Amino acid sequence: MEIAPHRQAELIYLLRHDCGSCHGMRLEGGLGPALMPERLSDWNSEQLALTILYGRPGTPMPPWRPFLTDKEAYWLAARLKAGLQP
Secondary structure, three states: OOOOHHHHHHHHHHHHHHHHHHHOOOOOOOOOOOOOOOOOOOOOHHHHHHHHHHOOOOOOOOOOOOOOOHHHHHHHHHHHHHOOOO
């Protein structure tokens, strides 16, 4: 799944700042749970991508569907599963 390099940079920025505002700036948890590979080991990429796209009803997790394509959500899910360097 190919994402243009400039868009990859935008997505990583979004992940670190927008997602980080709830999941912690180092993605180690905060209002939302940690997004570290160990924490996500029971989730497959599809589950993560769908959560990114549609949120989690009844929780503060919003849907990011208005801002991301399916391909971008799957790309982010794969990055989270692999782990991001701080």
